[in-house]
Amino acid sequence: MQTIIEPFRIKSVEPIYFNTAAERKIILEKAFYNPFLIHSTDVLIDLLTDSGTSAMSSNQWAGIMQGDESYAGSPSFFRFEKTIQDITGMPLVIPTHQGRAAEKILFSVLGGKGKYFVSNTLFDTTRANIEFSGAEGIDLVCEAGKHPTVPAPFKGNMDVDALKKFIAEKGSANIPLCILTVTNNSGGGQPVSMQNIKDIKKVCAANNIPLFIDACRFAENAYFIKLREAGYAGKPIPEIVKELFPMPMAVP
Numbered sequence: 001m002q003t004i005i006e007p008f009r010i011k012s013v014e015p016i017y018f019n020t021a022a023e024r025k026i027i028l029e030k031a032f033y034n035p036f037l038i039h040s041t042d043v044l045i046d047l048l049t050d051s052g053t054s055a056m057s058s059n060q061w062a063g064i065m066q067g068d069e070s071y072a073g074s075p076s077f078f079r080f081e082k083t084i085q086d087i088t089g090m091p092l093v094i095p096t097h098q099g100r101a102a103e104k105i106l107f108s109v110l111g112g113k114g115k116y117f118v119s120n121t122l123f124d125t126t127r128a129n130i131e132f133s134g135a136e137g138i139d140l141v142c143e144a145g146k147h148p149t150v151p152a153p154f155k156g157n158m159d160v161d162a163l164k165k166f167i168a169e170k171g172s173a174n175i176p177l178c179i180l181t182v183t184n185n186s187g188g189g190q191p192v193s194m195q196n197i198k199d200i201k202k203v204c205a206a207n208n209i210p211l212f213i214d215a216c217r218f219a220e221n222a223y224f225i226k227l228r229e230a231g232y233a234g235k236p237i238p239e240i241v242k243e244l245f246p247m248p249m250a251v252p
């Protein structure tokens with residue numbers, strides 16, 4: 001058996017409370033089996049999300065000290081901006097403190113009653129922000145993605161025919177965005193193939209619907225493309241990532 005050790009040293013520890021199986025049973029009952037109603041101090045191993053739960057590297061901690069907090073024109077921002085531009089090829093970068101804050105801004109502008117946001121699968125905060133605006137979120141994940149026990153390489157794909165059908169039914173004017181979540185987090189973190197991304201881009205372009213990539217795990221998705229999709233084994237991850245993002249629109 002191959003032993004895999006983590007390639008880092010953990011520098012700080014935080015004590016956690018070990019509760020008993022009997023206590024956990026009561027905690028679960030009290031929360032009506034809804035993990036969102038459980039106090040985090042009652043959780044020994046938290047599998048609800050990976051968001052903000054990982055340990056910071058020594059470089060990240062050092063970065064806080066080196067960061068420049070000037071009110072405007074901070075070099076930290078320019079470094080961040082350049083990194084995002086290099087990765088995505090997108091010219092305009094607007095920082096927000098968290099994904100859900102970006103969603104709130106986006107759907108306050110684009111959402112509203114009578115609008116539909118189509119996706120492979122919308123992440124829970126994304127759906128919440130869409131619905132809060134009065135719009136509807138539509139998940140159109142491919143058939144393979146609906147069968148957790150059946151193995152398939154790209155179960156995060158969007159159903160292209162279902163997308164075409166939906167656009168024909170509702171009219172593209174009522175669909176402000178098509179959103180691809182890569183990897184498909186609420187669909188079990190399953191990856192989306194480059195072929196699927198290209199097919200979706202084509203349908204969106206033909207119908208004048210902007211394609212939006214919810215790119216939380218773009219690096220992992222690119223890695224799955226490299227491992228599993230024909231023609232990508234020899235391609236460096238940064239090139240796959242650039243191919244994955246939509247063509248940037250001209251900066252006004």
Ligand SMILES: Cc1ncc(COP(=O)(O)O)c(C=O)c1O
Binds near residue numbers: 101125216
């Ligand atoms: C696909 C996806 N979209 C949006 C979010 C929301 O991001 P945040 O937790 O930074 O608000 C997450 C968080 O995990 C996510 O996985």
